[in-house]
Amino acid sequence: MQCQDAQALMTAYLSDEVVSIERREFEEHFTTCACCREELASFRESWERLGRWPVPAMDSRIERDLLARVEQEAATLGPRLRPVATALAAVAAVLLSIAASVFLPYERAFQLCREGLKGFSVFAGLPDSTLFFIAGIFYGVIPLLLVGLVSARLMGGAGAGLNGTATGVAFALLMAPYVLIVCSALPGAFTAAILGGIALGGLSGSAGGLWLGSRTRRPAW
């Protein structure tokens, strides 16, 4: 190795970046060349002197500030749609709602509503379609309240509103064909009223369930 090559490698050598054959040749050169030995010693001195630069101490306020800002950032995260979780939640709610309609058919719920509300003068004379609408609400609100409660505890709070709404909409869309088939014997206005009630109940049940669930969930952040 020539002096010129050896000199070019000095900083790399001090950083442990010279390896194998090159390193052997480099070190061999020093056994014979006093000039390069001196030069390396001088570089090493600057290198060591730089290394003695004390570590600056950090003010603990900076850390508190930073972690608070990260916390804030985490809280204001944009909502993120979770399609798989939303679809699963919607399907679960549909199954619950169908099960409910098997145990208590829509017409029966309508009759119960009419009888239950008969005693209140405010509700006297409500058209039948409105009563179907009110009955429908229960088939939406109860399943989604349950599903929302469970998913809020399983998933993070971020995006709950978005995912809750998406679940409610998906639920209503999935319920439509079933309701149309089951109520095929009813007048169209009644079927539409039941569906409307189910959709409204679904959306509000989802929101309520997520809200209740997130109140009891430990924060993810």
Place this chain on the structure above:
Amino acid sequence: MKEPSDLELMLAVKAGDRTAFEQLYRRYRDRLYAFLVRYTGDPSSAQDLFQETFLRVFRDRARYEPRAAFATWLFTIARNLFLDSVKRAWTPGTFIEPETATLSIPDPTPGPLETLAQEEAEAVLRRAVASLAEEDRAILLLSRFEGLRYREIAKILGTSEGAVKVRAHRALQALRRALTD
């Protein structure tokens, strides 16, 4: 129990794990802060950049690619933020004077004469490092204090390993000159 690797922690952060972020933060806190103070020569800009860097790590966690080592990514963000801040703040005639910046920070342990000598030695170092070109300063500090390999430094600077090798040597030469002047 085995300590989780940077990569494992960063993947957990990506998945929304807050404690993983704090673990990573504690692992790199002192290193990044020390680097920034030495690199900028100014504790107050170092503090701002320090916060901005970790905030950016958190904000951009989804963009982290496991191909890059976390340290490489962290120091790349820190350097880019510094370069941005210089671009933003620079107006003709303004210059960050390292000494005035440190004078405003009271020393927590005012001591005997030997502390004074130490402070003087530190001031000489600070001036010498501040006189280097930005890239040279970054290379020298990253390899001297962070123990990063030339290969990793090249990634941070967006250049080749060979170029880092050449610049590192030029930087140490310049530092030696500045220290003996």
